[in-house]
Amino acid sequence: MMLSQHFLFFFAMLGAFNGFAAASFLWWRARGQATQRWLALLILMVSVRTGKSVAFHFWPGIPKFVLQIGLTACVLIGPCLYFLVRSSQGNAAGPDRVDRWHIAALLAIVAMVNVGLPYASHVDLWRHVVTPVIVYSWLGYLLLATAQLYVHRARLPETPSGSLLLWSTGGIWIIWIAYYTSGYTSYIVGALSFTFVLAASIVAYLRMRTGQAPIEPYQDRRIPDAEAAAQLQALAELMARERLHLDPGVTLPRVARRLGMPQTRLSQLLNDNNQTSFKHYLTQLRVTEAKALLRQEPAKPMDLIAGAAGFQSMSTFYSAFKKVEGLTPAAYRQRAATPEIDSRSPETDSNALI
Numbered sequence: 001m002m003l004s005q006h007f008l009f010f011f012a013m014l015g016a017f018n019g020f021a022a023a024s025f026l027w028w029r030a031r032g033q034a035t036q037r038w039l040a041l042l043i044l045m046v047s048v049r050t051g052k053s054v055a056f057h058f059w060p061g062i063p064k065f066v067l068q069i070g071l072t073a074c075v076l077i078g079p080c081l082y083f084l085v086r087s088s089q090g091n092a093a094g095p096d097r098v099d100r101w102h103i104a105a106l107l108a109i110v111a112m113v114n115v116g117l118p119y120a121s122h123v124d125l126w127r128h129v130v131t132p133v134i135v136y137s138w139l140g141y142l143l144l145a146t147a148q149l150y151v152h153r154a155r156l157p158e159t160p161s162g163s164l165l166l167w168s169t170g171g172i173w174i175i176w177i178a179y180y181t182s183g184y185t186s187y188i189v190g191a192l193s194f195t196f197v198l199a200a201s202i203v204a205y206l207r208m209r210t211g212q213a214p215i216e217p218y219q220d221r222r223i224p225d226a227e228a229a230a231q232l233q234a235l236a237e238l239m240a241r242e243r244l245h246l247d248p249g250v251t252l253p254r255v256a257r258r259l260g261m262p263q264t265r266l267s268q269l270l271n272d273n274n275q276t277s278f279k280h281y282l283t284q285l286r287v288t289e290a291k292a293l294l295r296q297e298p299a300k301p302m303d304l305i306a307g308a309a310g311f312q313s314m315s316t317f318y319s320a321f322k323k324v325e326g327l328t329p330a331a332y333r334q335r336a337a338t339p340e341i342d343s344r345s346p347e348t349d350s351n352a353l354i
Contacts, residue, residue, distance in 0.1 A: 005058075012054045012188055015195030019047030022198070034095070038084035042168065045080055046175065046194055048073035053179075053191040068119035071126070072110060075134045078141025079106055081172050085148045085165055096315040138176060145169055152249070171197035223265075228273035235259060235269075245285040246310040252278045286310040287324045290317070294333045302329060 026040035052070020055062050086099065095103065119126045146169060178193035223231070238258055244250045255278075256263040270276055276284075290309035293300065306317035321329045 008188065009054065009058060011195055012057070012191040013051070015191065015198050016047045016051040016054065018198055019043050019050065019194065023047060034087040035084060038080055038087050039164070039168065042077065042080035042084055042172075043198075045073045045077045046172075049077065050191045050194045053188065057188045057191070064120040064123070065118075068114065068126075071119070071131060071134055072114060075110060075137060076106075077172065077175075078138040078145075079103070081168060082141045082145045082148070084168060085145045088165060096313070096319055098315050135180065139180075142169075142172060142176060145172075167201050171201065223269060223273055225273070228269055231259075231261070231269055232274060235266075239285060245282050246289065246308070248310055248312045250282065250310075282310070283320045284324060287321050290321060290329060291325070291332065291336075294329060295336045298333060298337060305329065 023040045023044035026036055026043065030036040030040060049070050052066060052073070055066060056070075083095065083099065083103070087095070113130065117125060117130070149165060149169060174197055175190060175193050179190035182189050235255075238255070239245055242258065244255060244258070252267060253263045256266040259266060267278060270278055270281055274281070286309045290305055290311075293305050293308055297305075302317075303314055306314055309317070311317040311320065318328060321332070325332060327335070
């Protein structure tokens with residue numbers, strides 16, 4: 001019996017320990033990538049929740065603040081998953097204004113509850129009110145994340161992060177169901193489910209890596225300038241001819257296929273030789289398109305301008321336009337109506353990206 005308890009503790013805590021390690025590694029490797037940072041935070045929150053579950057199962061008399069920390073992490077699991085999915089769908093480098101307000105309001109509520117209603121002084125309130133609210137808010141964010149995936153389901157096969165999003169959402173569903181039904185099984189099932197999900201994810205990732213084509217020989221060296229210039233010119237001509245940037249669902253693999261080159265080479269071409277990311281390259285082209293529309297159709301509504309230029313939302317359109325041009329679309333339209341009109345043409349702006 002004692003040996004079986006030791007094995008149970010080992011496997012239950014394995015997910016938590018590996019989760020902390022994976023979250024730390026992903027955060028360190030993120031280098032400003034919003035999607036990877038949200039993934040690191042998601043794994044960290046689940047790891048904290050799992051660690052608390054194991055501690056409470058084996059030592060029911062642990063201090064109440066440990067339970068409070070675990071439940072606080074639990075309330076953030078759903079939002080982390082939701083913003084992980086959101087960050088992979090947008091064109092901007094980080095959360096837009098609405099998302100930032102959303103995150104700020106959520107953190108403010110969590111802080112107020114933790115400071116104003118500590119678990120040790122309000123045990124019954126936490127058990128009968130706060131905990132159910134946490135469980136169902138987690139479910140609410142799960143549904144929102146799943147809805148986002150459904151809306152963008154056509155893009156997932158072409159998106160490099162598509163499998164990651166599906167694995168993450170499916171894994172969190174498994175963990176939520178395990179905790180929700182733990183009253184019929186055992187409280188430790190939730191922690192064991194995380195160990196299973198994390199192990200399955202690692203195995204799937206390794207198999208995916210094993211099945212990938214070998215690294216192209218040119219990936220380890222810089223593309224010569226003359227060759228890069230010709231390929232960047234081909235890219236500019238492709239985008240001008242087929243206007244792929246106007247499709248909100250366009251992806252790096254899709255553009256690479258149209259150019260007839262591996263996606264790793266296109267990524268290297270943009271990052272090393274053009275000093276820009278694929279997302280930023282698309283954003284610049286879309287802003288250029290929006291500028292042309294603002295000049296040519298001064299009466300056209302802004303939401304139609306944004307959609308016609310390839311932006312998925314008004315908030316992304318405004319933030320991207322202001323970041324590139326230094327003024328809002330409305331201000332640009334007003335300035336374009338004056339004699340001091342911006343003389344640059346869309347073709348000139350496109351060539352400026354080379």
